Amino acid sequence: MTLSHPIRFDDLTVNFDDRFQLNHINWQIEPQQHWVITGTNGAGKSALAAVLTGAGDIVSGTLDGIAPSAGITPRVGLVSFEAQAVLIETERKKDDADIMDVISEGTPVYEILFEDCQDIALAKELADKFDLTKLLDRSFRKLSTGESRKVMLIRALASKPDLLVLDEPFDGLDTHSLAMLQAHLQTLIKTVPMVMVLNRFDEFPEFITHIAYIDQGQLQLQVQRDDATAFDELYKLLHLKTTDLTVPAPDPDTQTPALNPGEPLVRLTDLTIKYDDKKIIDRLNWTVEPNQHWQLSGPNGSGKTGLLSIINGDHPQCYVNDIFVFGFKRGSGESIWQIKQFIGYVSTALQWEYKGTTGLRNVILSGFHDSNGLYTRCTDRQKTIANEWLALLGMSDRGDEIFSKLSYGDQRLLLIARAMVKHPPLLILDEPCLGLDDMNRQMVLALIEKICAGSGISVIYVNHHPEDKIKGIENYISLG
Amino acid sequence: MSNNYFNTLPLREQLEQLAKCRFMDISEFPDGVEALKGKKIVVIGCGAQGLAQGMNLRDSGCDVSYTLRQAAIDEKRQSWKSATENGFTVGTYEELIPTADVVLNLTPDKQHTAVVNAIMPLMKQGACLSYSHGFNIVEEGMKIRDDLTVIMVAPKCPGSEVRNEYVRGFGVPTLIAVHEDNDPKGEGLALAKAYAVGTGGHKAGVLMSSFIAEVKSDLMGEQTILCGMLQTGSLLCFDKMIEEGIDAGYASKLIQYGWETITEALKYGGVTNMLDRLSNPAKIKCFDLAEELKQIMRPLYNKHQDDIINGTFSRVMMEDWANDDVNLLGWRAETAETAFEKTPAGDVEISEQEYFDNGILMVAMVKAGVELAFETMTAAGIIADSAYYESLHETPLIANTIARKKLYEMNATISDTAEYGCYLYNHACLPLLADFMKDIKTDVIGKGLKLDDLGVDNARLIEVNAELRAHPVEAIGTVLRGHMADMKKIV
Numbered sequence: 001m002t003l004s005h006p007i008r009f010d011d012l013t014v015n016f017d018d019r020f021q022l023n024h025i026n027w028q029i030e031p032q033q034h035w036v037i038t039g040t041n042g043a044g045k046s047a048l049a050a051v052l053t054g055a056g057d058i059v060s061g062t063l064d065g066i067a068p069s070a071g072i073t074p075r076v077g078l079v080s081f082e083a084q085a086v087l088i089e090t091e092r093k094k095d096d097a098d099i100m101d102v103i104s105e106g107t108p109v110y111e112i113l114f115e116d117c118q119d120i121a122l123a124k125e126l127a128d129k130f131d132l133t134k135l136l137d138r139s140f141r142k143l144s145t146g147e148s149r150k151v152m153l154i155r156a157l158a159s160k161p162d163l164l165v166l167d168e169p170f171d172g173l174d175t176h177s178l179a180m181l182q183a184h185l186q187t188l189i190k191t192v193p194m195v196m197v198l199n200r201f202d203e204f205p206e207f208i209t210h211i212a213y214i215d216q217g218q219l220q221l222q223v224q225r226d227d228a229t230a231f232d233e234l235y236k237l238l239h240l241k242t243t244d245l246t247v248p249a250p251d252p253d254t255q256t257p258a259l260n261p262g263e264p265l266v267r268l269t270d271l272t273i274k275y276d277d278k279k280i281i282d283r284l285n286w287t288v289e290p291n292q293h294w295q296l297s298g299p300n301g302s303g304k305t306g307l308l309s310i311i312n313g314d315h316p317q318c319y320v321n322d323i324f325v326f327g328f329k330r331g332s333g334e335s336i337w338q339i340k341q342f343i344g345y346v347s348t349a350l351q352w353e354y355k356g357t358t359g360l361r362n363v364i365l366s367g368f369h370d371s372n373g374l375y376t377r378c379t380d381r382q383k384t385i386a387n388e389w390l391a392l393l394g395m396s397d398r399g400d401e402i403f404s405k406l407s408y409g410d411q412r413l414l415l416i417a418r419a420m421v422k423h424p425p426l427l428i429l430d431e432p433c434l435g436l437d438d439m440n441r442q443m444v445l446a447l448i449e450k451i452c453a454g455s456g457i458s459v460i461y462v463n464h465h466p467e468d469k470i471k472g473i474e475n476y477i478s479l480g
Numbered sequence: 481m482s483n484n485y486f487n488t489l490p491l492r493e494q495l496e497q498l499a500k501c502r503f504m505d506i507s508e509f510p511d512g513v514e515a516l517k518g519k520k521i522v523v524i525g526c527g528a529q530g531l532a533q534g535m536n537l538r539d540s541g542c543d544v545s546y547t548l549r550q551a552a553i554d555e556k557r558q559s560w561k562s563a564t565e566n567g568f569t570v571g572t573y574e575e576l577i578p579t580a581d582v583v584l585n586l587t588p589d590k591q592h593t594a595v596v597n598a599i600m601p602l603m604k605q606g607a608c609l610s611y612s613h614g615f616n617i618v619e620e621g622m623k624i625r626d627d628l629t630v631i632m633v634a635p636k637c638p639g640s641e642v643r644n645e646y647v648r649g650f651g652v653p654t655l656i657a658v659h660e661d662n663d664p665k666g667e668g669l670a671l672a673k674a675y676a677v678g679t680g681g682h683k684a685g686v687l688m689s690s691f692i693a694e695v696k697s698d699l700m701g702e703q704t705i706l707c708g709m710l711q712t713g714s715l716l717c718f719d720k721m722i723e724e725g726i727d728a729g730y731a732s733k734l735i736q737y738g739w740e741t742i743t744e745a746l747k748y749g750g751v752t753n754m755l756d757r758l759s760n761p762a763k764i765k766c767f768d769l770a771e772e773l774k775q776i777m778r779p780l781y782n783k784h785q786d787d788i789i790n791g792t793f794s795r796v797m798m799e800d801w802a803n804d805d806v807n808l809l810g811w812r813a814e815t816a817e818t819a820f821e822k823t824p825a826g827d828v829e830i831s832e833q834e835y836f837d838n839g840i841l842m843v844a845m846v847k848a849g850v851e852l853a854f855e856t857m858t859a860a861g862i863i864a865d866s867a868y869y870e871s872l873h874e875t876p877l878i879a880n881t882i883a884r885k886k887l888y889e890m891n892a893t894i895s896d897t898a899e900y901g902c903y904l905y906n907h908a909c910l911p912l913l914a915d916f917m918k919d920i921k922t923d924v925i926g927k928g929l930k931l932d933d934l935g936v937d938n939a940r941l942i943e944v945n946a947e948l949r950a951h952p953v954e955a956i957g958t959v960l961r962g963h964m965a966d967m968k969k970i971v
Contacts, residue, residue: 275565314647316566319538333517335541337649353648371649375683 006030007052007065007163014047014056022047022217024061029163034194034207038238039214045167045197046080048214052165052195053078066163075118077161079152079169080197087112088148091141106139113154123158129180130154146173153181157188164188167197201235213237220442233409237443239394247454248388250423251381254368256341259326264289265342265426265458266311269322273306273315280306286477290425293452293459293473302480304462305347308428311460313339326425340370344419347430351411354403360414361386361399367418389417393447409443416447423457430462445470483621484791486692498861500657500690503960508673509682513540515667515674519581522547524573524595526559528639529612530586533679535566536646540678545569547576577602582671584610589897590801592616600625606664608671613698614691615897617659619794630662631672632691634698635681636869637877638893642679651680653869655687655694685960689866697862699788701853701870703901704781706878707894709849710739711815711887711902712909716917717842717925718820726926729826734835734926736825736886738842739879741835747876750957751847752948757836758843760936762929767944769844769924774852776916780908781852784901785860797900808896811903816888840924850875854953864956872953873960 009027016022022044029035037045050056052066053076066074091106109132117123127133130150140148153169164185170178182205185194189207198204204211204225213221213234223230259265266288273281280303288294298304309315311325313336323330326342344367354363354372362374364386369376378386390396393413403411412432419427429448433441452459452472461470486494516537521544523534530546538544546563550572553560563570577583577599587595593616596609603609608629616622617630624630635642637652645652654676658668676686714735721731746754755763787793800807815821836843850872857867881890891899923929948954 313539316535318567320567333541333543335513336539338541366649369649373648373650375650 004031005065008063009051010062010064012051012061012063013059014051015059016047016050016056020044020047020217021059022051022056025051025219027212027219027222029065029193029195031193033209034189034205035196035210035212036204036208037195037197037212037214038199038201038234039220040238043215044217045214046082047217048212048219049080049165049167049195049197050082052076052163074162075159077156077159077164078167079149079156080165080167081171082167084148084152087152088141091139106141108137109140109143109151110136112140112151113158117155117158118160119158123154126154126157126184129184130177146177149173150177157184161192164192164194165196166194168199169196170198170203199238201238215442229407233407233443236394236410237446247420247423247451248385248392250421251368251379251385253379253381254422256422256425259290259342259425261290263327264324265326267324268307268310269324271307271310271321271323273303273310273317273321281479284479288426288458288460291456291458292475293470294461294475294477295470295473296460296462296477296479298479304479305349305430307479308345308347308430308460308462311426312343312345312428337370341422342425343370344422344424344427345430346412346415346419346428346432348434349430351408351415354411354415358403359400360395360403360406361390363403363414364389364417364421367421385421389421393417412444413447416444416451420451425456425458427451427457427459429459432461433463484794485618485621486696486789487791488621489692494692495861497690497692498696499863500688500693501863501866502688503865504682504686504688506682509677509686511670511674513537513542513674513678515670516542516582516678519543520545520579521582521584522576522580523584523586524548524599525585525587525591526563526570527586527588529635529642530559530584530639531562531566532639532643532646533584533586533612533635534563534568535643536680537675537678538568539646540680542678545571545576547571547573549573573599573602578604580604580607582608582610582675584612586612589613589615589895593620593622596622596624600628603628608668609662610672610675611691613895614657614659614695615699615794617691618695619791620798624659624662626662627664628662629665629668629671630659631668631675632657632659632694633672633675633679633681634694635679636874638881641877645684646680649683651682651684653685653687653873654679654681655689655869656681657689657691657694659691687865687869693862693866696788696860697857697866697870699793699897699901700785700857700860700862701867701874702894702898703793703905704784704856705846705849705853705871706874707890707898707902708905708909709845710875710878710882711890712906712913713842713845713849714739714820714882714887715818715906715910716913717839717845718818718823720917720920721922721926722819724922724926726922727826727828728823730828730830731926732820732823733825733828733830734839735820735842737830737883738835738839739846740876740883741832742839742843742846743876743879745836746846746850746872748961750872750954750961751850751951752954754843755847755948757833758840759837759929759931759934760941761931761934762837762840764936764940764944765924765929766840766844766847767948769841770847770851772916773844773848773913776912777848777852777909778856780905780912781856783908784905785856789860793901793904797897800900805896808900808903811907812888812891812899815891815903818887821886821888834928837928838926840928841920842925844924846875851951851953858952864952865960868953868956868960872957 007029009025012025014022037048039045113123113127114120132150135147156164173181185205209225211223211234212219223234225231264287268284268286271281271284272279296304306315310318310323319331325339328334328339358373365378365382366374368382390399432444448470452470461473521537521542523530523544523546526546534544546568548559548570553570553572560570583599583603585595596616606627608631609624611632612634614632634655635652636655642652656672656676658672676682717735718731722728742754745757755766758766853871854867858864878890881893
């Protein structure tokens with residue numbers, strides 16, 4: 001039989017021995033669908049797949065379509081590293097149980113393969129194709145990882161499953177076996193829905209219809225394979241999340257002057273901003289020390305952006321206030337470019353102003369000069385660094401595309417790279433997630449988190465949404 | 481009445497001053513704003529240009545304050561508000577001028593004589609007085625105290641752009657000059673260069689010119705191709721389209737945004753590129769129209785240049801100043817009443833290419849005007865670099881103001897001097913082109929050529945392309961745009 005009705009997760013929370021919890025999962029797998037679950041390490045991909053095989057304890061919510069109903073229990077074929085580990089562990093224990101005082105050879109492969117097998121003919125055929133026939137008499141525990149993975153696969157495939165759950169099925173398979181497996185899966189697509197856990201996008205089989213993206217135990221996004229835009233964005237997100245990101249090094253030739261480590265980066269004394277006679281900010285005192293991360297919040301119109309532009313030197317009233325930034329008392333003969341060199345700045349307003357036909361690589365390079373557009377010749381070294389940033393964003397081959405033609409989210413990512421390219425002592429992020437959809441928000445937060453984890457940078461982060469928290473921020477200031 | 485300074489010079493010196501213009505390399509500005517460091521800069525006037533320049537200079541580390549007339553302060557006029565809201569010290573002439581090392585006169589031309597007469601006695605011994613337009617010195621013959629240094633720094637863009645480009649980390653092309661009669665300490669050039677750096681101009685290109693070359697070329701450009709030709713062209717093209725039954729909303733939109741679109745092509749690649757945007761048959765048609773227009777209008781361009789060189793223009797205009805601007809205000813009111821001005825742009829989609837295809841006559845007018853202005857200026861002894869900036873380079877800027885709010889707004893934005901010259905040109909040019917316009921049909925304005933076949937005669941096309949590219953404005957334009965592209969915008 002095949003699955004005749006959907007598998008439905010309804011606000012399902014599942015606990016795994018208090019080690020991990022999946023929270024409030026809403027998900028539906030239709031009989032004709034084939035899913036990939038993807039996400040970072042530890043996000044809960046395997047846990048979610050395992051729920052389909054009955055693992056974990058349901059805390060709340062419901063799961064329909066898997067449990068026995070009307071006397072029929074759907075058969076779920078499972079391949080996973082965990083299941084493989086369990087089987088191997090079981091075999092190892094058998095070896096330890098030497099009550100017979102004979103050396104146990106362990107269970108032979110044929111027994112593991114054919115005992116309780118639903119389709120012996122298929123199992124034999126697959127064993128042959130996988131080149132396992134000559135190993136049938138060998139003890140299962142003596143198989144290599146790849147070989148035991150093949151055994152797992154044959155067991156699952158020959159169980160006449162109603163649902164196949166394949167957690168990283170391609171791991172450890174040689175090219176020949178991989179092609180063989182993929183060809184076999186192809187023959188099942190009309191009859192057996194599949195849920196796969198895969199990390200690598202390039203391994204997604206053609207027949208996959210849907211992708212579920214999970215992060216921190218929550219199902220964050222569900223994307224249809226044929227939605228090219230969403231699929232492309234998910235690819236970039238995963239690239240950001242899963243690649244071992246190293247932020248490209250600064251340019252040794254354009255280092256900002258050293259700051260006195262004993263002095264604060266920013267010190268505002270009795271800051272007052274007023275328009276006409278209306279005071280937007282009234283006598284605010286605030287000090288930002290090196291390596292401190294701040295979150296700035298406050299309702300609309302409370303002066304958040306004004307405050308930031310005072311620090312950045314864009315607000316004319318910085319000349320009528322007592323402002324100390326990066327060793328300069330404002331209005332003492334310094335230029336704004338001497339201030340801006342210490343700051344990386346990202347805001348929606350900057351994005352609006354960043355019009356024109358600047359190419360993506362040049363947008364990043366403009367960060368070396370704090371300019372909107374690129375007007376200065378750059379060194380080869382700087383261009384290399386810009387290329388490294390493009391690679392980090394998953395945009396390696398797009399350096400010559402035009403900024404204004406990019407999606408909103410991609411533009412935001414580039415502006416963050418632009419702000420970061422010079423490794424400024426202070427990074428100001430004015431609502432970096434504003435106007436972004438779920439996917440792009442995830443991407444932006446992922447990038448910022450990577451950056452904050454590095455050392456030597458203080459972050460001032462403005463946002464309204466508690467769920468957009470950034471790890472590592474420990475200081476809070478609220479206006480209005 | 482005034483005493484025209486240019487006319488007091490011997491011919492030899494007139495020619496030498498007219499021919500002054502050199503494009504400065506960014507490497508000539510290694511000292512940045514150093515020459516202005518520690519000096520007190522006082523700006524007179526806080527309009528768009530005054531505010532923009534003051535903010536840029538302050539952001540470059542200079543000490544800037546504003547001085548306004550007592551009445552502007554007492555009545556808290558817009559200029560007072562702009563300066564104080566932006567955190568500048570504001571004071572009367574008496575309070576601030578005596579403290580100033582450098583005084584920037586950024587008031588309208590018309591007020592220069594009164595302003596300079598009021599501040600000169602108050603200025604510190606050995607201070608510097610800076611203009612952004614040389615009219616007062618050259619045309620009115622203002623004599624400045626011998627101990628004062630007199631310079632000019634003239635950003636070639638409206639104030640808003642001067643500020644915006646600076647904030648972006650760039651600048652706008654800027655013309656600088658030293659009034660040689662007033663450079664007692666020989667520091668004029670250093671101050672002018674530092675000032676150009678302070679406003680960001682050095683990044684976009686600085687032209688070292690003379691007061692005379694600036695005035696005579698600026699006046700010529702603004703009243704002919706820049707404002708005059710676009711105004712006359714707008715009125716003629718609109719009326720023709722209405723006469724030929726084109727929808728009024730479409731006609732209005734084609735003109736209002738057409739100038740901007742076609743001169744954008746001019747800005748990037750000169751007259752050649754502007755015409756290259758047309759199909760081959762349309763290009764040949766446009767070329768022929770432009771040749772005809774040039775022939776008809778050449779005497780008018782010569783007359784404008786002659787009147788500017790010999791001082792007739794400024795004399796006549798100043799008579800109108802003395803007569804409460806009766807002519808200027810009357811002509812301004814007339815402009816507001818034209819059919820083009822009163823017909824709002826229709827809610828129709830016009831693609832970028834369509835502005836070219838359906839606006840062949842407009843392209844021909846821009847070509848004719850740019851080339852004539854350039855040819856007339858260089859024939860009068862103005863050097864090609866200068867003539868390029870005052871004709872081709874600035875045309876897109878004026879086209880932008882027409883795109884924003886049509887002619888009335890364009891005239892309100894430009895200086896009164898430019899506006900006056902624009903009306904003079906317009907009144908002479910409209911009747912001059914009356915006969916020419918009789919033969920004009922919608923194939924060159926409104927609908928485009930109806931072609932089943934884009935074929936042209938090879939020999940004719942080669943001839944037209946060669947003539948386009950051989951014009952001297954194209955040669956200097958290629959060089960100057962190359963300079964700009966080198967140091968700026970990688971667009």
